[in-house]
Amino acid sequence: QKEVEQNSGPLSVPEGAIASLNCTYSDRGSQSFFWYRQYSGKSPELIMFIYSNGDKEDGRFTAQLNKASQYVSLLIRDSQPSDSATYLCAVNKGNTPLVFGKGTRLSVIA
Amino acid sequence: KAGVTQTPRYLIKTRGQQVTLSCSPISGHRSVSWYQQTPGQGLQFLFEYFSETQRNKGNFPGRFSGRQFSNSRSEMNVSTLELGDSALYLCATSARWGNTGELFFGEGSRLTVL
Numbered sequence: 001q002k003e004v005e006q007n008s009g010p011l012s013v014p015e016g017a018i019a020s021l022n023c024t025y026s027d028r029g030s031q032s033f034f035w036y037r038q039y040s041g042k043s044p045e046l047i048m049f050i051y052s053n054g055d056k057e058d059g060r061f062t063a064q065l066n067k068a069s070q071y072v073s074l075l076i077r078d079s080q081p082s083d084s085a086t087y088l089c090a091v092n093k094g095n096t097p098l099v100f101g102k103g104t105r106l107s108v109i110a
Numbered sequence: 111k112a113g114v115t116q117t118p119r120y121l122i123k124t125r126g127q128q129v130t131l132s133c134s135p136i137s138g139h140r141s142v143s144w145y146q147q148t149p150g151q152g153l154q155f156l157f158e159y160f161s162e163t164q165r166n167k168g169n170f171p172g173r174f175s176g177r178q179f180s181n182s183r184s185e186m187n188v189s190t191l192e193l194g195d196s197a198l199y200l201c202a203t204s205a206r207w208g209n210t211g212e213l214f215f216g217e218g219s220r221l222t223v224l
Contacts, residue, residue: 098211
């Protein structure tokens with residue numbers, strides 16, 4: 001079982017819609033959860049992190065965490081073509097290094 | 111504030127050769143991590159250095175090694191290159207070590223092994 005699993009996509013959504021990206025993790029002791037965005041040919045950049053169960057909002061982005069279900073999601077409201085990228089979910093616990101999922105490719109269609 | 115700088119950006123080697131990649135962190139960042147990214151495996155952790163000490167190591171063979179200097183700059187070395195080592199090698203830095211996933215990535219060094 002992979003430690004962090006994501007649907008590879010592509011996930012296609014029309015401009016202005018809500019994009020919903022999902023991630024599950026296997027280590028129940030995971031404590032910190034991150035979403036990175038990676039444009040084609042570029043390096044990953046951190047867009048959100050969440051440590052506690054529930055929702056965390058930052059502009060058009062909302063991260064959701066459900067530790068009981070070992071599930072993390074990222075919602076992107078009012079999706080724009082500039083949001084088209086691969087979104088990487090990553091988790092860690094304690095002083096361990098980040099473990100990344102393989103990413104979901106999002107395509108926002110104008 | 112300058113970002114994370116990786117050199118070289120692109121390189122081509124042949125099987126059996128060795129390669130050294132360099133990473134200069136953001137000023138003030140003392141933790142440096144290295145990741146290998148391939149289409150099939152995604153981002154895989156290689157090692158992490160803080161204060162010139164290796165703090166964590168991933169599941170890679172001993173051909174992969176690294177070090178960190180007193181100015182926090184880091185290098186990684188891959189010896190006896192294999193075709194499967196072709197990948198994007200990403201360096202990521204953070205201000206502190208331990209329980210932080212707030213990493214800043216460099217643009218990477220793309221290695222092709224022929």
